Amino acid sequence: MAVAVIMPELGESIVEGTIVRWLKQEGDSVQEDEPIVEIMTDKVNTELPAPASGVLQKILAPANTTVKVGQELALIATASESAAATAEPSAAPASVSTPPPVEAVGFYGGGEEPVPVATPPPAPATPTRSDGQTRTATGQPFISPVVSKIAREHGISHEELLTIPGTGVGGRVTRKDIEAYIAQRKVVPKPAPAPAPAPAPQPVAAPAPQPVTPREGEEIIPLVGMRKAIAEHLTKSYQTAVHVTTVIQVDVSKLVEFRERNKESFQQQYGVRLTYTPFFVKACADALLEFPMMNATLQDDQIIVRHYVHMGVAVALGEQGEEGLIVPVIRDAHKKSLIDIARELEDIAKRARNKSISVAEVQGATFTLTNPGSYGALIGTPIINHPQTAILGTYAIVKQPIVVNDMIAIRPMMNLCLSYDHRLIDGMYAGRFLQRIKRAIESFEFFK
Amino acid sequence: MREVTFLEAIRLAMWEEMERDPNVFIIGEDIGRMGGAFGVTTGFLERFGPDRVIDAPISETAIIAVAVGAAAAGKRGIAEMQFIDFISYGFDQVVNVAGTWLYRSGGKTPIPIVVRGPSGGYVGGSLYHSQQFEAWFFHTPGVKVVQPAFPDDAYGLMKAAIRDNNPVVFYEHKYLYRRIKGPIPDASEDYIVRLGEARIRRYGSDITVVTYGAMVHFALEAAQRLEKEGISLEVIDLRTIKPLDMETILESVRKTSKVLIVYEAPKTGGVGAEISARITEQAFEWLDAPIMRVAAKDAFVPFAEPLEKFVLPSVDDIVFAARELAAY
C-alpha cells in the first residue's frame, strides 16, 4: 500500500513551497525519517523526511515545481500491508464524543480510563452542489443556459453543438469552449462570406441584443459576419495591448525613382506589378530580425520571441473598402527575396479579393503591415493585430520641401506610423526599429 | 490621506459627523467613560459631553428606543450594541418600531438611526459574541444593512449611514478591527460612500465571487492562490447588503457565467440564498454552471477552536469551491 509524502505547513501563513531537488530517486529504498526531498519556501529551505519506510515508488512533484501545503509530493510503497498513518502527524488526538458513564467504584476500585471514541472524520470541505450530472437522461451532454444562448445567437445548430470539443466536466461544452469554437469557425471558408483576420481570439460576449425599431431616416443593419468578427477582434486588441503610436518620416525618393524606372520591365520580366509594398515588407522583415521584440507575442506572463517573420499584409475588400479587411500572410518573409515577396503579395491580394484564400493563408502572422497611404491618409494610429506586438502603417507619399545639406530640396516624403504594445516595447526600441526601416528605405540597398 | 485601521476609520467617521452635525448623538454600554469595549468611542465623552455620549444601562431595547424616539423628534441617533449579537434584545425596536415608523406616518416621520456593533467570528468569541445574522434585517422592510470590508468603505459608509434618513444596521467585523489598515481620505474631503453600491475589489475572468465583510479578504487570498493555477476570480465586495447592488453583480455574471457567493453567516436562508435566486431570475441565460455558495454551517459559532474552524468558512473552502466551479 502506498503512503503519500505530503507537503507540510512549514510555518504560519506559508501556503506553498518549491521542490529544490529530490534526495532520493524513484526506485530507491527509504527509511522512515530519512530526508528525501529539499523544499524551498519564503521563510526557509528544509529537508522533508520520509513518513514511512519502503521504496520511493513515484515522484509526483518533480524538482522546480511549486507545491501547495497538503499536496502529495510522492508515493512510498511500504513493505507491509498494515495501514500506515499519513505523513502529517495527526494534529488533534481523537476526541471523546460523549463521556462514558463513570462506575461508582468507591475509593479503592480501579476507575477505568475513559476509552477514546474516534469521531467520524469530517466531510470534506467542499460545498454540496447539485449532482454533477453533465449528461441528461437521454445521454445527451448537458448544455448550459449560456452555451445554449450563444449557440442560438450564432446560428449553431444542436448537431453542430455536439461536435464542439468540450473541456467541462463530463466533456460538456463550456462557454469558453463554444466561444473559442466560434472564433475559429469564422476562419473556415464558406461560399459567400469572407474569412476573418487571423488569429481571431475569443470575442468579448455582448449582452443579448434588444430589437431596435428604426426611426424615420434610419435603417437597421445587423452586426454579423465579418464586420462583427472585425469589431470583436479589434475590441480585444485595443483592450489588451497598451497602444502607443510613433511616427517617423521617410524620404522615399530613391524608392519612387526606382519604381518609376523599373515598373514596366518588372512586369515584363517577372510578371508582377511592382508596388511599394514589397519593399516595406522586406525592410520590415529585416528590421524585425534585429528587433525581435517587435515580432514577439505576450501570452499570459510569457513573451514568445520569434526569430522568423510571417508578415501579415492588410488588404481592403470591396470597391470602397466597404467589405472589410483581411490580412493574408507571407510566411518566412525574412528569407524571401524582394521578387518572391512581390509575386506572393500580388497573388494573395488577388485571391483575397476574390475570396478564394485559404484559412492557413490568413493565420500565423507575427507582424502586420498596413497601407492607409493607398487611400490618401497622411498619418494614422493603426490598431495592433492581436496577439501581435506591433503594426506598421505606411502613409501617403507627398512631395514636400525639406532641408538637405542646409539647402531646400523637394522630396517625396512618407510617414511611417508604428503602433506598438507598450507592455513589451519601450519608446526607444520602437524609435530605433523605425530608424532601421527608414535607413533601409532611404539607402535603398534591396538588390545588394 | 490617512492610513488607519478599520476600527479607527469607523471612529473617525462618527467623530467627524458629530462635529459636523450637532443633532448626532451616540448611546451604548460603556461607550462614554470607557470609550467602548473595543475603544471605538475613545475620547468622545470628553469632546461631546454626556448629553451626546450616553453611557446606557444594560437595556438594548432602551438604547435603540432612545435613538429611535430622538430620531422621531429630529435627532440622528447612533445606537451601539456592544456586540451586534445583542441586537436580538432590541429586535422589536429595530424591526417594528423603527422599521415601520415612516410607513405608519404617511412618510412624514423618518427615523435616521444607525444601530452598529462588532460582528463576526474567527476570534473565539463563541455563541453570543460571533454572530452574523444580517439576514434578519435583510429580510425586514424599512431597514438598511451595511457591512464594509475595508477602512475606506467603513469610513465612507458610516458617514453616509448617519446622514441617511432610514434605520441602518451597520455590521463592523471585529476580526478586521485592528488587523486591516488602509488609507482613508482627509476629513476636509467630506468623503462618503453611497449605500447600495458594490465595489469590485479584484477584476477577473473565470468566476464571479460575491461577498462581504471579512469574507472579502478570504476571497482575495483565495484569488491570489488560484491565480497561480490559472483560475481568475473577480471579487465583488458588496459593501452594502441592503439595498443590494444587483447591477454590478449581473454585469460580472455576464462576463464569467460562473458565480460563487461567499458569506460568513449560516448558509440556510442567508443573504447568499437571495442573491442566488435573483441571479437565476435575472441572468439565467448567462449561467454556465450552478450558482454555488460557501457559507458557515447551519450552527451557532462554538467556542473550541476545532469546532469554530469547522463551522465557519475558510480560505480553503473558497479555493476548493472555486476549483470545482472552474472545472465544471
Add this chain to the structure above:
Amino acid sequence: MGSTRTRRKNGQQTAIAYHERLEKSDLLEIYRRLWFARIFDEALYDAKKKGRLRRGNVYGSRGQEAIQVGTTYPLRPDDFVSPIHRDMPVFVFRGMTPEQVMCQIWGKANAPTRGKDSWSHMGDMSLGIVHSTSMLGSTIAVACGVLWAQRLDGRRDRVLVAYTGEGATATGPFHEGLNFAAVHKLPLIVVVENNQYAYSTPVELEVPTETVADRAKGYGIPGYCIDGNDVLEVYDTTCAALEHARAGNGPVLIECVTYRLQGHADHDETRARQYRPVEEIEMWEKRDPLPRYRQYLLKTGLFSEDELPEPPPDIVARIQKAIEYAINSPDPEPHTALEDIYDESAGVSR
C-alpha cells in the same frame, strides 16, 4: 376581582386641589370632552354593528374617559403625548381633527398613515403626538428618546405623557424605558390605565404588587394610585406630576384605577361577559365617570341642567360628520403599499 382600592400618594391627599383654579368655561369644556370621548366610542361600535365600518377592530374605551380628559387638559401645546389603542380621543384633544382620526380608522388614502395602519399606530410629531406600535410597553422606551431630543435642544421642561395598560407594565420595554427615564430624570409621566383586565387576563396575573403604583418604588420615583373615574382627581394628580417633572425631578407614575366596561375589542363583547363576573361589570357601571362629573357640576351650582345636555347634540353631529367624511374618502391605490418604506431625501443611497 380587580383592585378597587385607591390610595393617595404616601397615603395622603394630593396637597393642592389644582382644579379649584379652573374657570366655568374649563369645567364645561371638560364635560364636553368627556362626552366627545363617549360618543366617539359609541358611534364606532354602532358603525361596526351596522356594517358601515367593515374592517379592523374597534377598541372601546367606555368608562375610561376621565383618564383621557383629565391627563390631557392640563398639558401645554408643546408637550408630548404617546397614546395607545384605548386613547383614541386623546389624538383629537391634542390637535388631530375627528376627520383625520376617522379616515385612519376607515383605512383611507388621506388618513395620517395613508391606509398603512388602522387605529392608534399613528401620530404627528408636529403636534407632539408620538406614533406607537402594538408592542405594548415599547412606547415607554421610545418616549425616553423623544425626551432626550428635547434635552439636546435645551427644552427640559417639555413633558411627555405616555399611556399604558396595567398588563404592559409586565413587559421588558416598560421596565427598560422607565429605568432609563428615572436614571436620567427625564420629564416622563407614565399614565397606567389600570382597567383591571388585559384582554381576559385580570390584573393580579399581570402585577405582583398590591397596586401598579407600587412598581414606582423600584425606580425611586413617585407613584400615585388614584380613582381613574374621577376626572378632577385625574386632573389634579396630573398637575402635580407635571410640576414635579418640569422641575427636573424625573418621571412620575400615575396609576388610574378604572374599568373596561366593554370587551377588549368589539369582537370580544360576548366573551368579556363570560370571563368577567356580570356583577363586577354592573358595579363599575355605577361608577361611570360621566354622570359622576355631571353630578359634581350641578352641585357646584354653576350650571343648570339645560347647560349640561346628555349628550351634547352638536358633538354627536360633529362625530357623525367625521364618519361620513371618512366613508366618502378614497381608498388608497394598491401600489402605494410599497411607498413610505424608505426616505431617500438625503441622497446618500441607491
